[in-house]
Amino acid sequence: MSRELEYRLLERAREGDHEAFGDLQAELEPPIRRFVRRLIGYHDAEDDIVQTVFIALYRSMNRIDPIENLRPYVYRMARNRCYDELRSQGRFQKVSLDDEPTELWVSFTAQDQQPHSEDVAHWLLLQLEVREAMDRLPELQRQTLILYSEEEMSYVEIAEAMNTSIGTVKSRLFYAKKTLRQLLRPETVSALDMEFETKQPAESTANGNHGGTTAAEGD
Secondary structure, three states: OOHHHHHHHHHHHHOOOHHHHHHHHHHHHHHHHHHHHHHHOOOOHHHHHHHHHHHHHHHHHHHOOOHHHHHHHHHHHHHHHHHHHHHHOOOOOOOOOOOOOOOOOOOOOOOOOOOOHHHHHHHHHHHHHHHHHHOOOOHHHHHHHHHHHHOOOOHHHHHHHHOOOHHHHHHHHHHHHHHHHHHOOHHHHHHHHHHHOOOOOOOOOOOOOOOOOOOOOOO
16 A cells, blocks of 8 residues: 555544544554564564554544654554563563664565565575574664564654654664674675665655654554
8 A cells, every 4th residue: 555545544534434544454454563573573462562553543643743654653652562561571671772874775675576486485585584683683773674674664754663863763774784794694695685786765855864743642
């Protein structure tokens, strides 16, 4: 679904169209569920977290301003709920921030076209190796890389979702890439470099600072 269509569904939901909100939830729930699972692992709390996020979205959707903050807003709520769950399990610990900005870009997502059948097993193994390496990164770097590479969010959206600056987002991506290359086998790094060398990041703004305009999260 395009972001524009998501925004139209949100606008209709704000006008009282319950079916539009249901359609919006149906589109947003799979990536949000995937993100929750990446943060807390496979856990019984997953369903409760996802349900809580969309209840909060329904109650506070009129406070999302501008409307383009929809995805960052929802991911930020999901992240906070995951932190609450990790704290309750005694698995949460604070991690240091990376503050140095960088212009480097990194992505380990698959390209739009489907691979040939003979390449499927090869790429599944590469993705498994990359994911396992990502899970060994410092937590904030890992989350930033997940949002950027797996959820395909822009620097601006990640900054909103993680309540930080664009410079910090770029810095975390830089250090995540640097560490990841050290964790992966050289042949895996080479394969990924060849696969993604032509892909360019799509940024929604050229501004270098995070404006902090996301609405306050609902209860």
